[in-house]
Amino acid sequence: MEAAGLMNHFPCLVIRGICDYSDSHKNKEWQGFAAMVAAAYAKDLLLQIAPTSVEAEKPIGEVLGSIQRDLKRVNRTTEETRAGVMIIQSHQIDHTHRLTHIQRDVQDIKLRKVEDLSIARNPHxxxxxxxxxxxxxxxxxxxxxxxxxxxxxxxxxxxxxxxxxxxxxxxxxxxxxxxxxxxxxxxxxxxxxxxxxxxxxxxxxxxxxxxxxxxxxxxxxxxxxxxxxxxxxxxxxxxxxxxxxxxxxxxxxxxxxxxxxxxxxxxxxxxxxxxxxxxxxxxxxxxxxxxxVPTMEEAQALQLFQKKIGRDDNEAAVLRLIDTLDYVPLAINQAAAYIYKRSPRVTVESYLEEFHNSEKRKETLLHSNQGDIQRYEGVSHSVVVTWRVTFEQIKHEQPRAANLLSLMSFFQAQNIPEYMLHDYNSGNIDSEEANDKHGETSNVDFEDDLDVLRDYSLVTMTATPGLLEMHSLVQFCTKSRS
Incomplete structure (x- = not known):
C-alpha cells in the first residue's frame, strides 16, 4: 500500500504479494511468503522486458531456460508456502474446534445454574x-x-x-x-x-x-x-x-x-x-x-373420637372411655380405630370392659397398631411403643430419673408425696457419693431427676406443694416395660 503512493510522484509499476484479506485479519507470519512471491514475479517481469541495447540482449534459448528455472523456483516456493499455510490452518481449525466445545460447555453450565437458581427461588x-x-x-x-x-x-x-x-x-x-x-x-x-x-x-x-x-x-x-x-x-x-x-x-x-x-x-x-x-x-x-402441649379437653377428646368413629355412640360410654384414656389424642385414635374396624362386634362398652378386664388385655389393646398416614412409615402408632421410646431415652440419658419414674408408677396417679420418693436410688451402688451423712439421697440429685421427668411431661407438680401427679396410662406403660 505504501509503494502505491509513489505513483503520484513518478511513473512506476508496483508488484504486490497479498497475504491479508482485510485490516482486521492480519498475520505477520505470512508476509514473508507474500514478499517472496512478489519478488519472484518482479524478477520474471524484468526478464520479459527487452533491453534498449541490442548488445545487452541474450539468446532466446538462454532467456527461456532462465524463465523456466525461475518458474520452477516460484512453483517450489509456492508449494512450500501452500504446505505451510495448510499446516497453520489445520492447527487453527483444531484450536477453534476445542474452543467451540469449551464455550458450549461453559454456556451449558451457566444455563443450568440459572435454571436451578430459578427453581430454588420459587416457593415450595x-x-x-x-x-x-x-x-x-x-x-x-x-x-x-x-x-x-x-x-x-x-x-x-x-x-x-x-x-x-x-x-x-x-x-x-x-x-x-x-x-x-x-x-x-x-x-x-x-x-x-x-x-x-x-x-x-x-x-x-x-x-x-x-x-x-x-x-x-x-x-x-x-x-x-x-x-x-x-x-x-x-x-x-x-x-x-x-x-x-x-x-x-x-x-x-x-x-x-x-x-x-x-x-x-x-x-x-x-x-x-x-x-x-x-x-x-x-x-x-x-x-x-x-x-x-397438654392432653385434650373433654369436649375436644369427645369430638375427636366421634370424628374417628364416624357415628354417634352412647355419649356416656364414650366419656368414660376418653377419661380412661386420660384424654390422650393418640390413645383415643387408637381405641376408635380398633372399635371401628371390629364393629359391630366391638362397641365402646365392650372395649371398656376388655380394657379393665386384666392388665395383660389392657396392654394388648394399647399395643394395637392401626395404620395412620399422619405418622412416619415404619414407626409404631401405638401408645405403649410411642412412650417406651421416651422411657428408653431417659434411661440412656439419666438412669437415676428412670429409676424415679419406675418407683412413681406404683403410686396412686394423683397426689404422690415427694418425701416418699427420696430413696428411689438407694439400691444403686453408684449412689453412695450422692448420699449425705444421714444416708439420704441428695436433694440436688432428686431435683435434677425430677426436672428430667418434668421436661418430658411425664410428671407434673400439683397446686399443693410437695405433691406430684402423672397420667395413669404413663404409670401402666412404665410398669409394663419392666
Missing amino acids: FVVPFPSDPDFVNRSDIWTWIQEQYAGPGSRFALVGMGGFGKSQMAIRFAHHLHATLPKTSVFWVHGSTKATFEESYRSIADVLALPRRRDPDVNVLALVRDWLEREDVSPWLMIIDNADDVKMLLSKDTNETYLSYLPKRENGKILITSRSWAAADELTGNVKMIFR
Whole structure:
C-alpha cells in the first residue's frame, strides 16, 4: 500500500504479494511468503522486458531456460508456502474446534445454574403428610402458634409427650400457611436422628435443585442452610419434628453442630416439636417461645373420637372411655380405630370392659397398631411403643430419673408425696457419693431427676406443694416395660 503512493510522484509499476484479506485479519507470519512471491514475479517481469541495447540482449534459448528455472523456483516456493499455510490452518481449525466445545460447555453450565437458581427461588411445599380431615382444633395451641409466627421471634416450639398432638398441630399449620400464603415455602425436617435430619435436608436440596447438591465433596446441610439465609429467597417456614435428643443436636458433623445448620434469617421461621423441654430450650434459646402441649379437653377428646368413629355412640360410654384414656389424642385414635374396624362386634362398652378386664388385655389393646398416614412409615402408632421410646431415652440419658419414674408408677396417679420418693436410688451402688451423712439421697440429685421427668411431661407438680401427679396410662406403660 505504501509503494502505491509513489505513483503520484513518478511513473512506476508496483508488484504486490497479498497475504491479508482485510485490516482486521492480519498475520505477520505470512508476509514473508507474500514478499517472496512478489519478488519472484518482479524478477520474471524484468526478464520479459527487452533491453534498449541490442548488445545487452541474450539468446532466446538462454532467456527461456532462465524463465523456466525461475518458474520452477516460484512453483517450489509456492508449494512450500501452500504446505505451510495448510499446516497453520489445520492447527487453527483444531484450536477453534476445542474452543467451540469449551464455550458450549461453559454456556451449558451457566444455563443450568440459572435454571436451578430459578427453581430454588420459587416457593415450595415439602411436607410428607396430608392434612387430617378429622382434625380437631385446639384453640389455645392454634392461637399461640399464629401469634409466634406473626411475632418478632424466629423460633418457637411445642413440647409434650408423644401422642399429645404436637405434630398434628404442626401439620395443620403447615397446610394452613400454604393455603393462605402460597408464596411462603414450607419445609419439613424429621429431627429424631442424624440420619433422618440429613435425609430431610437432602430432600430439600433436591426439591430446590440446588447446584452441587450431588457433589460428594459438598456439605448438603451447610448448602441448604446457606441458601435459606440468602436475602433473595422467598419467605419460609421450617418445621423440625421430633427434635427430642439434645446430645444429637449438639453433636458435630465435620466441624459444626447439627444445631448450627438451622438457618437464621429475618424472613424465615422455625417451628419445633419435641418431647423434651431441654431440647426445645436449646433450639429456641428462650423459654418464652415454648408451649407445653397438654392432653385434650373433654369436649375436644369427645369430638375427636366421634370424628374417628364416624357415628354417634352412647355419649356416656364414650366419656368414660376418653377419661380412661386420660384424654390422650393418640390413645383415643387408637381405641376408635380398633372399635371401628371390629364393629359391630366391638362397641365402646365392650372395649371398656376388655380394657379393665386384666392388665395383660389392657396392654394388648394399647399395643394395637392401626395404620395412620399422619405418622412416619415404619414407626409404631401405638401408645405403649410411642412412650417406651421416651422411657428408653431417659434411661440412656439419666438412669437415676428412670429409676424415679419406675418407683412413681406404683403410686396412686394423683397426689404422690415427694418425701416418699427420696430413696428411689438407694439400691444403686453408684449412689453412695450422692448420699449425705444421714444416708439420704441428695436433694440436688432428686431435683435434677425430677426436672428430667418434668421436661418430658411425664410428671407434673400439683397446686399443693410437695405433691406430684402423672397420667395413669404413663404409670401402666412404665410398669409394663419392666
